[in-house]
Amino acid sequence: MSFSSNVKEELIKSIPHDRHCRLCELTAILAFAGKRSGSSIFVYQSSETKGAIRKCFTLLNKTFNINTDVLGEGIDNGRTFIEFGRKTPGMSAVLDAIANEAPGYLLSNDCCKRAYLRGTFISVGFVGDPGKSYHLEFVCQDEDSAVMLKELLYDFDIEAKSTKRRKYYVVYIKDADTIQDVLNVLDAHNSLMEFVNARILKDVRNDLNRRNNCDIGNISRAVNAGSKQIDDIRLIEEKVGLDALPAQLQEIAKLRLDNPESSLTELGEMLDPKVGKSGVNHRLRKIGEFAENLRQQ
Numbered sequence: 001m002s003f004s005s006n007v008k009e010e011l012i013k014s015i016p017h018d019r020h021c022r023l024c025e026l027t028a029i030l031a032f033a034g035k036r037s038g039s040s041i042f043v044y045q046s047s048e049t050k051g052a053i054r055k056c057f058t059l060l061n062k063t064f065n066i067n068t069d070v071l072g073e074g075i076d077n078g079r080t081f082i083e084f085g086r087k088t089p090g091m092s093a094v095l096d097a098i099a100n101e102a103p104g105y106l107l108s109n110d111c112c113k114r115a116y117l118r119g120t121f122i123s124v125g126f127v128g129d130p131g132k133s134y135h136l137e138f139v140c141q142d143e144d145s146a147v148m149l150k151e152l153l154y155d156f157d158i159e160a161k162s163t164k165r166r167k168y169y170v171v172y173i174k175d176a177d178t179i180q181d182v183l184n185v186l187d188a189h190n191s192l193m194e195f196v197n198a199r200i201l202k203d204v205r206n207d208l209n210r211r212n213n214c215d216i217g218n219i220s221r222a223v224n225a226g227s228k229q230i231d232d233i234r235l236i237e238e239k240v241g242l243d244a245l246p247a248q249l250q251e252i253a254k255l256r257l258d259n260p261e262s263s264l265t266e267l268g269e270m271l272d273p274k275v276g277k278s279g280v281n282h283r284l285r286k287i288g289e290f291a292e293n294l295r296q297q
């Protein structure tokens with residue numbers, strides 16, 4: 001299962017304790033995944049809304065003690081939806097109660113705003129696998145819903161961005177800290193922990209990679225420089241003999257041939273008297289120039 005499905009599953013399983021929160025979660029599901037018409041509920045059908053439908057049934061049952069079932073499928077504006085609720089005694093009164101009470105709760109209770117956001121995430125939310133990328137989004141049918149959702153998130157100091165994607169209005173967050181805040185507001189605590197762990201692992205791995213690349217870079221630069229020096233020294237040896245070099249350069253040339261992998265500092269320490277890294281570098285550069293002259297001739 002994807003991380004997003006795990007988050008949804010956690011949210012679907014948790015049933016709010018209070019009636020006010022339950023009504024608000026139902027309101028969000030009806031607003032984002034479907035619509036009400038008389039005593040019927042229509043929920044747009046997609047793999048994403050299956051959980052929303054399940055949660056709808058559970059909330060109706062636990063809050064109003066009514067059991068409802070799927071009545072059938074239909075098509076509206078090119079989208080498939082399933083219908084339920086009609087034929088269930090008392091359904092109309094239940095839906096009226098939800099419609100009348102929820103807006104007041106939403107205005108005054110933080111718990112209800114969280115419940116509403118949970119219902120919204122179950123219906124149209126998505127969050128990327130934290131091991132790969134940081135991305136959380138809500139895909140809204142219209143601009144008003146997107147604006148409302150952004151304001152609701154802002155009540156929790158969460159700043160989301162929005163964009164139009166084809167005919168949808170997408171509210172999204174790409175920042176890991178802010179995604180953690182959202183998971184916290186949704187009360188998706190297990191998912192939050194999973195997210196934090198994945199994030200730590202990813203940071204550690206990136207850090208290791210960075211250091212590894214850096215070490216390998218340094219080593220290969222040193223090896224390349226060393227093998228260029230050896231090529232130069234061999235060329236001098238073949239063409240004119242190392243005796244053609246001044247004594248100081250002869251000395252370092254022989255040391256380099258005998259110690260192809262030593263660093264400049266190590267070479268300097270083998271000299272008597274010892275010479276610092278920059279002194280060794282200077283002598284090797286002179287050898288390079290000498291070889292270059294021979295090549296030109």
Ligand SMILES: [Zn+2]
Binds near residue numbers: 018021105111113115
């Ligand atoms: Zn509440």
